[in-house]
Amino acid sequence: MSLDEVFSELRSKSHELHELLYHALKTADQKASSVEVTVTSTDGGVKMIVGPDKRVCGVAIDEDSYRTYDESGLAAAIMEATRRAKSAVNWAQLQVINSELGLDDRGRY
Numbered sequence: 758m759s760l761d762e763v764f765s766e767l768r769s770k771s772h773e774l775h776e777l778l779y780h781a782l783k784t785a786d787q788k789a790s791s792v793e794v795t796v797t798s799t800d801g802g803v804k805m806i807v808g809p810d811k812r813v814c815g816v817a818i819d820e821d822s823y824r825t826y827d828e829s830g831l832a833a834a835i836m837e838a839t840r841r842a843k844s845a846v847n848w849a850q851l852q853v854i855n856s857e858l859g860l861d862d863r864g865r866y
Contacts, residue, residue: 785857796842807842
């Protein structure tokens, strides 16, 4: 095999690998862009749903929470669940991307 043939084959393989990686990244991005996370407060009284853009897209407050908490306690429970949900979105998106690219949960092959 001549040197020109070797380089020609390498260019061809490189193009194939580039296409595979492009499609894997595109699919991973699409899946990560649709991640939605639901987190419940530690006492179970508040449920927050956070979308891929880390914006709250749903809140459910148990009836008992209105009686159990005062205003500041309820606000604290909501904020705690929101912080945890936003953090969980990052983790979930990373897991989707890693899975799509065949990586483990630490981003390694």
